[in-house]
Amino acid sequence: MEMDPVEYVERLHAVVDQLVEPLTDHHASRLQCKRGCFGCCSDGLSVFGVEAELIRRKFPEVLREQPGPEGMCAFLDAEGGCRVYAHRPYVCRTQGLPLRWGYEQDGEVLEGRDICPLNADGKPIEELSPEELWTIGPFEHRLAEAQAAFGACTEACCDREDLRSLFEPPTP
Numbered sequence: 001m002e003m004d005p006v007e008y009v010e011r012l013h014a015v016v017d018q019l020v021e022p023l024t025d026h027h028a029s030r031l032q033c034k035r036g037c038f039g040c041c042s043d044g045l046s047v048f049g050v051e052a053e054l055i056r057r058k059f060p061e062v063l064r065e066q067p068g069p070e071g072m073c074a075f076l077d078a079e080g081g082c083r084v085y086a087h088r089p090y091v092c093r094t095q096g097l098p099l100r101w102g103y104e105q106d107g108e109v110l111e112g113r114d115i116c117p118l119n120a121d122g123k124p125i126e127e128l129s130p131e132e133l134w135t136i137g138p139f140e141h142r143l144a145e146a147q148a149a150f151g152a153c154t155e156a157c158c159d160r161e162d163l164r165s166l167f168e169p170p171t172p
């Protein structure tokens with residue numbers, strides 16, 4: 001990878017946003033996602049180190065603030081907004097949409113589908129065409145490639161980092 005892997009991830013996020021936008025428009029009548037709804041902002045989310053590094057570079061001041069209380073994502077603010085929204089990880093950019101993914105079982109490739117229960121009203125997701133869902137897999141693969149390049153050029157050894165662990169410990 002010629003480009004800085006962290007810049008690559010930033011561009012990858014922009015591509016994800018471009019692809020998510022028409023899907024979001026398509027499902028506008030069922031999507032309840034809005035600022036202040038943080039049902040999918042769980043505690044314990046982890047991201048590739050290369051995405052953690054993007055947050056470190058873009059939001060050093062946020063990482064010196066207090067993390068949010070345990071039980072929900074440490075980046076939530078008091079109003080339920082995301083303090084790193086502009087550079088939030090990939091996984092946060094597709095939540096809420098109807099999702100599909102492939103998996104193997106007994107030698108067969110099967111398809112799983114899911115959607116946030118708050119967005120379930122509307123056409124059953126089983127009846128949607130594949131193009132109407134976000135496919136999990138291709139972008140995770142590209143993130144993994146960026147992570148491999150990041151690890152090679154920075155000697156960062158851990159693949160994934162817990163979002164809460166990015167906050168700087170309080171000074172004694």
Ligand code: SF4
Binds near residue numbers: 038040088089
């Ligand atoms: S980083 Fe932001 S969008 Fe992602 S889980 Fe945390 S608060 Fe939610």
